[in-house]
Amino acid sequence: MRYLKPHFYDRFVCTAGACPDTCCAGWQIMIDEESLDRYGKEKGEFGTRLRNSIDWEEECFYQNDRRCAFLNEKNLCDLYKALGPDALCDTCRMYPRHTEEYEGLRELSLSLSCPEAAKMILSCQEPVHFVKEEDEKEDDFEEFDFMMFSQLEDTRDVLFSILQDRSLPLALRMAATEQLAEQYQICMEEQREYEIDDLLRDCERHHKEQTLQEFVSESLSAKGVDAASFHQWERQKEELQVLRSLERLRPEWDQVLDGVEKWLYGSGEEHYRHICEEFHKMYGSLSSHKEEWENLGEQLLMFFVYTYFCGAVYDDMVCSKMELALFSVRWIQEFLMVRWLEDGKMLSMQDVEEISWRYAREVEHSDDNLNALEDWLFEHYAPEGCVLEEE
Numbered sequence: 001m002r003y004l005k006p007h008f009y010d011r012f013v014c015t016a017g018a019c020p021d022t023c024c025a026g027w028q029i030m031i032d033e034e035s036l037d038r039y040g041k042e043k044g045e046f047g048t049r050l051r052n053s054i055d056w057e058e059e060c061f062y063q064n065d066r067r068c069a070f071l072n073e074k075n076l077c078d079l080y081k082a083l084g085p086d087a088l089c090d091t092c093r094m095y096p097r098h099t100e101e102y103e104g105l106r107e108l109s110l111s112l113s114c115p116e117a118a119k120m121i122l123s124c125q126e127p128v129h130f131v132k133e134e135d136e137k138e139d140d141f142e143e144f145d146f147m148m149f150s151q152l153e154d155t156r157d158v159l160f161s162i163l164q165d166r167s168l169p170l171a172l173r174m175a176a177t178e179q180l181a182e183q184y185q186i187c188m189e190e191q192r193e194y195e196i197d198d199l200l201r202d203c204e205r206h207h208k209e210q211t212l213q214e215f216v217s218e219s220l221s222a223k224g225v226d227a228a229s230f231h232q233w234e235r236q237k238e239e240l241q242v243l244r245s246l247e248r249l250r251p252e253w254d255q256v257l258d259g260v261e262k263w264l265y266g267s268g269e270e271h272y273r274h275i276c277e278e279f280h281k282m283y284g285s286l287s288s289h290k291e292e293w294e295n296l297g298e299q300l301l302m303f304f305v306y307t308y309f310c311g312a313v314y315d316d317m318v319c320s321k322m323e324l325a326l327f328s329v330r331w332i333q334e335f336l337m338v339r340w341l342e343d344g345k346m347l348s349m350q351d352v353e354e355i356s357w358r359y360a361r362e363v364e365h366s367d368d369n370l371n372a373l374e375d376w377l378f379e380h381y382a383p384e385g386c387v388l389e390e391e
């Protein structure tokens, strides 16, 4: 088996009681079969508490006020305290470590929804790189489209090289990667997969010759819009409604969404544009902040593209995987603008980390929300003629 992981992956250590939040509240913690079996046999008083704290039908821990039944008032785990780390179920033992499975390959990442992982991802100054490992294990996939997967991997490499090119403005990196993913989707839709390699070479040539803007324009001339640029008024308002339509994991998320309405969109387009301009003057155009700001965007984009892009091998939704990355960076930025206004036009690195992990908890870490959002992104941003296949 081959393994791939970000270079900082092994450095993760849970901060437990010092964590500004906890991963044991707000979502259902599913228990694997082996742990269920063990918990069912646990003896003594703790064994009784354990069995009474499990929803055996749903195979998860019960919650009290949306907190795991074992999470104590110090935000520490009573099960861990009583039985030690080996007794944790797979979900608790692994989080925030996340694995995407492909035939013969496991891609490991840290979930942005964990505050400590978000800190590691966002504070990484150098371009993230991926470490390869290998062992003797094998898997037994019944069906796997190797041909498509290898094209997706090649495409992701091109996306990475553009996203990590710090000589280019982030807006251009975003526009170019969006158009590359869209062109890939069109090739698939028109059953011209054999042209994808040429598409990649063409994009790489533009990158090398510093004519990526041309690549974007050529691609957009067919489509007629620039969906990658920031702050398109109508689009942002529509996207806010999509965020509102998703399932809430934490009730306080409503306040974050309300804040967007109140601070950004409530007084009309001109007012919104004025805020964006002022915000970018402070964080996007001053040379002291520009690099820092663009680096955060780059790290977020790399996180989303690395984690999700190759998953298109299972659903053919190539462009919505890229759109998910772009959408997420746009929205983390919108929420940051709200925080900046709320806090008297001040913003700290802690704000950036907190907004990012809160966003990830609500939107990206919930399978239902992630699927609903991806479907919406495909329906709204896929090139004309591309149709979402019914499951």
Ligand code: SF4
Pocket: 013, 014, 015, 016, 019, 020, 021, 022, 023, 024, 095, 096, 113, 114, 115, 116, 117
């Ligand atoms: S969210 Fe992350 S840092 Fe916080 S308790 Fe869970 S694993 Fe530890």
